[in-house]
Amino acid sequence: MADSLLSVDNLTMQFGGVTALSEVTFDIARGEILGLIGPNGAGKTTCFNVITGVYAATHGTVTFDGKPLAGLKRFQITKRGIARTFQNIRLFPDMTAIENVMVGADANHKTSVGGALIGSPRHHREEREGRDMAMELLTFMGIADRAGEAARNLPYGYQRRLEIARALATNPRLLCLDEPAAGFTPAEKQELMELIRRIRAQGYTVLLIEHDVSLVMGVTDRIVVLDFGKIIANGSPAEVRDNPDVIAAYLGVPDDAA
Amino acid sequence: MSLSDAFKELTSRPARTVSGVGERVGDMPRVARWSLIALFVVSLYLMPWWPEVPLLGWLVDTPGTSFEGVITDKVVIYVLVALGLNVVVGLAGLLDLGYVGFYAVGAYTLGVLSSQHANLPWLLCVPIAVAVSMISGVVLGTPTLRLRGDYLAIVTLGFGEIIRISANNADWLGGSRGISKIAKPPNIGPLKFGILDAKPYFFLGLTIIIVVVFFLRRLEHSRVGRAWNAVREDEDAAELMGVNTFKFKLWAFAIGAAIGGLAGTLYAGKVRFINPSNFPLQLSILFLAAVVLGGTGNMWGAILGGAVVAWMPERFRNFADKRVFVFGVALVLVMVFRPQGLIPRKIRKERWLANWKPPQRTPQFGETGTGRG
Numbered sequence: 369m370a371d372s373l374l375s376v377d378n379l380t381m382q383f384g385g386v387t388a389l390s391e392v393t394f395d396i397a398r399g400e401i402l403g404l405i406g407p408n409g410a411g412k413t414t415c416f417n418v419i420t421g422v423y424a425a426t427h428g429t430v431t432f433d434g435k436p437l438a439g440l441k442r443f444q445i446t447k448r449g450i451a452r453t454f455q456n457i458r459l460f461p462d463m464t465a466i467e468n469v470m471v472g473a474d475a476n477h478k479t480s481v482g483g484a485l486i487g488s489p490r491h492h493r494e495e496r497e498g499r500d501m502a503m504e505l506l507t508f509m510g511i512a513d514r515a516g517e518a519a520r521n522l523p524y525g526y527q528r529r530l531e532i533a534r535a536l537a538t539n540p541r542l543l544c545l546d547e548p549a550a551g552f553t554p555a556e557k558q559e560l561m562e563l564i565r566r567i568r569a570q571g572y573t574v575l576l577i578e579h580d581v582s583l584v585m586g587v588t589d590r591i592v593v594l595d596f597g598k599i600i601a602n603g604s605p606a607e608v609r610d611n612p613d614v615i616a617a618y619l620g621v622p623d624d625a626a
Numbered sequence: 627m628s629l630s631d632a633f634k635e636l637t638s639r640p641a642r643t644v645s646g647v648g649e650r651v652g653d654m655p656r657v658a659r660w661s662l663i664a665l666f667v668v669s670l671y672l673m674p675w676w677p678e679v680p681l682l683g684w685l686v687d688t689p690g691t692s693f694e695g696v697i698t699d700k701v702v703i704y705v706l707v708a709l710g711l712n713v714v715v716g717l718a719g720l721l722d723l724g725y726v727g728f729y730a731v732g733a734y735t736l737g738v739l740s741s742q743h744a745n746l747p748w749l750l751c752v753p754i755a756v757a758v759s760m761i762s763g764v765v766l767g768t769p770t771l772r773l774r775g776d777y778l779a780i781v782t783l784g785f786g787e788i789i790r791i792s793a794n795n796a797d798w799l800g801g802s803r804g805i806s807k808i809a810k811p812p813n814i815g816p817l818k819f820g821i822l823d824a825k826p827y828f829f830l831g832l833t834i835i836i837v838v839v840f841f842l843r844r845l846e847h848s849r850v851g852r853a854w855n856a857v858r859e860d861e862d863a864a865e866l867m868g869v870n871t872f873k874f875k876l877w878a879f880a881i882g883a884a885i886g887g888l889a890g891t892l893y894a895g896k897v898r899f900i901n902p903s904n905f906p907l908q909l910s911i912l913f914l915a916a917v918v919l920g921g922t923g924n925m926w927g928a929i930l931g932g933a934v935v936a937w938m939p940e941r942f943r944n945f946a947d948k949r950v951f952v953f954g955v956a957l958v959l960v961m962v963f964r965p966q967g968l969i970p971r972k973i974r975k976e977r978w979l980a981n982w983k984p985p986q987r988t989p990q991f992g993e994t995g996t997g998r999g
């Protein structure tokens with residue numbers, strides 16, 4: 369694909385004898401919302417972890433914006449423009465919502481010990497910018513009313529949204545959301561999907577892992593289906609829905625058909 | 627459960643949101659706040675005369691030892707050390723059991739440069755000693771900060787012992803006899819640094835503490851402090867949010883080591899004689915106890931903890947050989963009733979939030995989103 373932002377090419381990930389991903393190949397085009405679905409244990413989160421540098425792939429490459437990501441440290445990948453959220457919420461619990469988001473915003477800041485010690489103009493400018501940006505994002509996510517509270521004291525839905533705000537603060541080009549709607553009621557899920565559409569409208573590319581098939585159908589442009597570490601389908605939501613392999617993976621195959 | 631997990635569980639229970647003294651002072655009008663702070667600082671400078679105040683004197687005076695001596699030889703030093711160790715343990719969450727090593731490096735550098743091998747003046751030696759301590763922090767940190775939890779604790783423990791044993795075996799460091807006739811600070815006007823009067827050393831130490839507190843506050847309220855906190859809360863998540871965790875952990879180590887070394891020079895310049903037995907492992911544990919007792923991650927807690935740990939054994943001198951026991955019981959009681967320390971870490975109060983207004987200009991979010999995508 370000519371205008372792909374991220375290309376995953378022939379990616380294989382093995383943990384000892386277990387093959388979590390096997391020759392996975394897909395692209396994400398700029399500005400699209402790509403859904404990554406699959407039954408439990410299909411390798412969705414592993415795929416995320418390889419893209420964001422948590423694991424080093426056994427084989428294969430990940431190319432972001434024309435440059436390979438292999439060998440980069442995790443924070444460098446984030447600075448290149450890939451941000452993520454976590455399936456199990458991993459905020460900084462004793463820091464305020466604002467501080468959590470400012471940590472993300474700091475990915476684009478340069479002040480270090482020297483600047484902070486002398487209180488350099490850049491330090492003050494970056495603090496101000498970080499605060500404004502953090503408030504902006506918290507407002508956008510609809511959680512600005514509790515900006516000054518510790519992350520651990522926020523309700524579950526707020527924490528999920530705060531993770532997205534923190535990821536957005538790093539100013540990513542690709543936003544990876546790992547089951548952002550887990551544990552939500554259907555109404556909350558709809559709200560979140562609306563939010564993801566609005567994030568895309570701002571120009572972000574989104575890679576979305578989601579369990580709920582009906583939900584992912586409504587919001588994504590394209591869907592990649594993983595099962596046992598292999599891609600079994602890659603296409604528009606309608607194509608994927610009618611794909612017999614996908615139906616088999618989710619519902620199983622009747623004995624007589626197998 | 628591993629040692630460092632146990633340590634984390636003990637010290638990182640949810641930070642408190644209740645208003646403490648600090649918050650109330652912060653909420654005061656500007657004039658009242660600064661007058662109160664000034665009054666507090668003045669009363670600290672008057673500490674050598676505290677035993678003469680009724681009631682307070684009875685409470686703080688140390689039987690059998692001069693109170694003045696206790697606050698200059700121990701309290702000031704321990705407070706400074708606790709401040710430095712708090713950066714490493716409290717802010718960045720790295721369990722360091724060999725902090726005495728940096729303290730020894732500072733003291734020995736002053737000894738070597740001002741007595742053992744050269745006769746450089748105190749004023750020149752101190753910055754060199756601080757720099758050497760800082761470098762030793764970087765040298766220790768570069769390979770070891772890739773380790774986490776218990777493994778880091780064990781390596782730092784070894785470091786403290788290596789420094790002490792090396793000093794014991796190195797003739798050019800005076801071996802077990804140590805180094806004597808270490809330079810003292812130069813006289814400043816009426817402040818004569820001699821053996822008769824301990825007060826000048828106290829004033830010097832207190833001033834250094836105030837300067838260190840000033841700069842540490844700046845660090846805490848900056849990108850650096852946020853990075854440290856993020857590393858402590860969740861190192862992996864921090865790294866995935868773009869924090870160069872190794873770099874900031876190394877900074878925490880280097881800054882902590884520099885402050886520890888500074889405390890070492892203060893100590894060596896006061897007692898003017900050091901030998902390896904001044905820097906036992908026990909001291910590392912005591913320093914850590916000071917930080918934990920005071921409140922891990924809270925600078926004011928570290929200060930109070932350092933002061934209490936230094937002063938309490940002297941206060942209980944009446945108990946003769948049972949004073950260490952009394953001291954231990956007191957520590958246990960504090961940890962039972964205030965497990966997060968005397969002054970627990972607080973959730974930051976975002977005072978600016980009440981007055982925050984969206985900036986006039988359309989901010990980065992909308993712009994860069996479309997610009998970069």
